[in-house]
Amino acid sequence: MHSPQYYTTIESLAEPAKTRIVYYVADGIGGLTHPERGYSELQAARLPNLDDLAARSSVGLCEPVGPGITPGSGPGHLGLFGYDPVGIQIGRGVLSALGVNFKLLPGDLAARVNFCTLDADGLVVDRRAGRIDDETGQRVVSKVLDGLRVDFDGEIHFIAEKEHRAALVLRGGDLVAEIGDTDPQTTGVAPHYPRALVPAAAHTADVISHLIRDVKRILADEDRANGILLRGVDEYRPIPSLNERFKLRPLSIASYPMYRGLSRLVGMDLHPRTTDMESEIRALESSWSDRYDYYFVHYKKSDSSGEDGDFDAKVAALEEFDSYLPRVLELSPDVVVVTGDHSTPSVLAAHSWHPVPTILAAKTAFVDPVKKFDEGSCLGGALGIRPLVDLMPLALAHAGRLKKFGA
Amino acid sequence: MHSPQYYTTIESLAEPAKTRIVYYVADGIGGLTHPERGYSELQAARLPNLDDLAARSSVGLCEPVGPGITPGSGPGHLGLFGYDPVGIQIGRGVLSALGVNFKLLPGDLAARVNFCTLDADGLVVDRRAGRIDDETGQRVVSKVLDGLRVDFDGEIHFIAEKEHRAALVLRGGDLVAEIGDTDPQTTGVAPHYPRALVPAAAHTADVISHLIRDVKRILADEDRANGILLRGVDEYRPIPSLNERFKLRPLSIASYPMYRGLSRLVGMDLHPRTTDMESEIRALESSWSDRYDYYFVHYKKSDSSGEDGDFDAKVAALEEFDSYLPRVLELSPDVVVVTGDHSTPSVLAAHSWHPVPTILAAKTAFVDPVKKFDEGSCLGGALGIRPLVDLMPLALAHAGRLKKFGA
Numbered sequence: 001m002h003s004p005q006y007y008t009t010i011e012s013l014a015e016p017a018k019t020r021i022v023y024y025v026a027d028g029i030g031g032l033t034h035p036e037r038g039y040s041e042l043q044a045a046r047l048p049n050l051d052d053l054a055a056r057s058s059v060g061l062c063e064p065v066g067p068g069i070t071p072g073s074g075p076g077h078l079g080l081f082g083y084d085p086v087g088i089q090i091g092r093g094v095l096s097a098l099g100v101n102f103k104l105l106p107g108d109l110a111a112r113v114n115f116c117t118l119d120a121d122g123l124v125v126d127r128r129a130g131r132i133d134d135e136t137g138q139r140v141v142s143k144v145l146d147g148l149r150v151d152f153d154g155e156i157h158f159i160a161e162k163e164h165r166a167a168l169v170l171r172g173g174d175l176v177a178e179i180g181d182t183d184p185q186t187t188g189v190a191p192h193y194p195r196a197l198v199p200a201a202a203h204t205a206d207v208i209s210h211l212i213r214d215v216k217r218i219l220a221d222e223d224r225a226n227g228i229l230l231r232g233v234d235e236y237r238p239i240p241s242l243n244e245r246f247k248l249r250p251l252s253i254a255s256y257p258m259y260r261g262l263s264r265l266v267g268m269d270l271h272p273r274t275t276d277m278e279s280e281i282r283a284l285e286s287s288w289s290d291r292y293d294y295y296f297v298h299y300k301k302s303d304s305s306g307e308d309g310d311f312d313a314k315v316a317a318l319e320e321f322d323s324y325l326p327r328v329l330e331l332s333p334d335v336v337v338v339t340g341d342h343s344t345p346s347v348l349a350a351h352s353w354h355p356v357p358t359i360l361a362a363k364t365a366f367v368d369p370v371k372k373f374d375e376g377s378c379l380g381g382a383l384g385i386r387p388l389v390d391l392m393p394l395a396l397a398h399a400g401r402l403k404k405f406g407a
Numbered sequence: 408m409h410s411p412q413y414y415t416t417i418e419s420l421a422e423p424a425k426t427r428i429v430y431y432v433a434d435g436i437g438g439l440t441h442p443e444r445g446y447s448e449l450q451a452a453r454l455p456n457l458d459d460l461a462a463r464s465s466v467g468l469c470e471p472v473g474p475g476i477t478p479g480s481g482p483g484h485l486g487l488f489g490y491d492p493v494g495i496q497i498g499r500g501v502l503s504a505l506g507v508n509f510k511l512l513p514g515d516l517a518a519r520v521n522f523c524t525l526d527a528d529g530l531v532v533d534r535r536a537g538r539i540d541d542e543t544g545q546r547v548v549s550k551v552l553d554g555l556r557v558d559f560d561g562e563i564h565f566i567a568e569k570e571h572r573a574a575l576v577l578r579g580g581d582l583v584a585e586i587g588d589t590d591p592q593t594t595g596v597a598p599h600y601p602r603a604l605v606p607a608a609a610h611t612a613d614v615i616s617h618l619i620r621d622v623k624r625i626l627a628d629e630d631r632a633n634g635i636l637l638r639g640v641d642e643y644r645p646i647p648s649l650n651e652r653f654k655l656r657p658l659s660i661a662s663y664p665m666y667r668g669l670s671r672l673v674g675m676d677l678h679p680r681t682t683d684m685e686s687e688i689r690a691l692e693s694s695w696s697d698r699y700d701y702y703f704v705h706y707k708k709s710d711s712s713g714e715d716g717d718f719d720a721k722v723a724a725l726e727e728f729d730s731y732l733p734r735v736l737e738l739s740p741d742v743v744v745v746t747g748d749h750s751t752p753s754v755l756a757a758h759s760w761h762p763v764p765t766i767l768a769a770k771t772a773f774v775d776p777v778k779k780f781d782e783g784s785c786l787g788g789a790l791g792i793r794p795l796v797d798l799m800p801l802a803l804a805h806a807g808r809l810k811k812f813g814a
Contacts (some may be wrong), residue, residue, distance in 0.1 A: 002473060003491070003494070005491060005493040005494050006473050006493050009472075009473075009493050010473075010475065010476070011474065011478065021624065046606070142632075162722045181741070205776050236587075341705075363442070364755065364759075365437070366439055366440060366761055366782055366783075367445075368441040368783055368786060369783050369786075380786060380787065381786070381788060382468075382762075382782070382792075383792075384468075384784075384786075384791060384792035386792070387473065390474040390475070393474045393475030394474050394475045395474070395475075396475055397474075397475035397477065397759075402475055402477065402760070403476050404477045404478070404479055404757075404758060405472060405477060405478075405479060405482050405492075406478060406479035406480075406481040406482040406492070406496060406497070407479045407480065407481045407496060407497065407499040407502065407639055
């Protein structure tokens, strides 16, 4: 996007202030024209509050990573938080561990774990162990930790997440992160061996393979959760925090572990677990104080309905997202950014590269002529079409948090 | 903004031509919606000539340095002249010395000087010495030069600027530029000691401190200008000129020393001092010849009225700026660029990061549908929203001064 000097310049200009910024984020917000109906999800939805805010603000469209790049949630959120996502790659395992608030240390190896059901031949019957409940998840994790007899010259941490999900962290012991996934992504076959993707990872593959076999031994008497599948093994390499970079004291209000992990990665505090939008907005209201000056509020349903290819469900989700906006505005934040981490058009039933409709509301924002909040209308807005990573410096500027540059 | 290769490519394609370009620049041109009135300064102003030119041209909006960055005049003008301002930092002292047409050499140390009034205890009574007139300024500068007895193994140059302002240049003597300002920016206190900001600058601090004391001794019998305050000490590091980079022979027509200094920095000739817009336009008319092919005309009042927070004065300034446009067009330049170095919204009473409305007029320009010259209208223009640094290659291309790239 920009030169490295641009980013270091922004960081050198950032200063603390008493202003507060809210990022009100609908995951996968952008859509595409429905081929029969002739309009997009945002165009179909009744969005009185978003339209009203758009009419009083600068709007535009933000490309999540770059032209043509469809981001996963990781790069999408990194751009959202002001990090050029092209230079940073974070494995799912690290995000899982951060998402359960585990205090990772640099060099830790982390993997995303699914409990699964294996048959007598060791073939995968259910990749999610029948979606065991949280309590069962907690119980089998404890059982594993109590029974482990792996010969490993380091620490093994195993943390239950939600349902069949857990995070595995290996600390010390000279490990190398280039390990293939063991999850075969299908049933009726055996899990993959944790393959070393580079020669130096052979010892690590050995350790993980032993660990998996030991877990099978410990869980042999379980009905459903009698095995584990590993994905996204990666080494934790910390990145500079939002506070270090932009002098922000950020709070994340997100219900899903993935987004909690991404929030932790950039140094946000996590609000104790919320479950739906009502609880998230309550969390925003109750944590509204001088302690924080940047609030990230994450709305998930606009993405999941888009991934399901359900146009009407996405319309309904966007209307729900709209209905909570007044409670955000009631807090009188100095800057409100409404955007997404990427588009998830229901006609594609997947994430996409299309730019994301965006509102930047502040007393210091130019009021452009746009009065509707959708993909087409935002084309006429004052923000133009620009990289998502630009939003953070713009939000900081509009909040009076960037000093003047140069004489 | 762009990769370094983009800039070297532009430079390799630039070639001389018989065409002439005028940059007609209103400092701080862009504004913001007035919260009660509902329109910006440009939207309030009657601008028949700018509107007419906009209707026949490509228009757009230019971000001075990058998203969110509020530029001082230095970075703003560097972008204007086609230099990526993020990589270049120029201290005020260097601009002052260049602005009085002093021939700086690489390595020279330059400072911006204010004569001030000190009381018997050495406290600052008036930071501008009662705004002594130019003649008095010249007299005290000569008096200082005649009387100096500082033990310094190099050259000391001291040049009167305007009223209480002067430039100080130290040449040779192994100096280091990292010296704090002595101007306390307030009255009733003593000037700061010229503090070494890095250990290597200790000797330089010592030299400057002796110099300041010697000046006080020499000026002890003056009523008003009996001391000096230093700001923006910096070392002169030349940058490639407009001629070296773009094969231009540029003339600057600017009344304020700051902009004259910036013009010199990029290798422009300076028109002998002008005082107001009438004299600047006359200077343009009288210097219109084959000798130059790039004319920079700088209008100041749109910025100063914005900084004063005076919406109506800024409207009046923009109308004055508009009224002189026909005389520019009468000369039939091949390319006319109307823009600013940054926005100065009167509702902020300060420079800002907001993009700057811009006209690019040429026979080779696409005539877009926009017929009004203001922030909102320019959103629909052919230039889009882009970095200010893009204007120079666009102006060169529209003037037939960039060769085809590649086979």
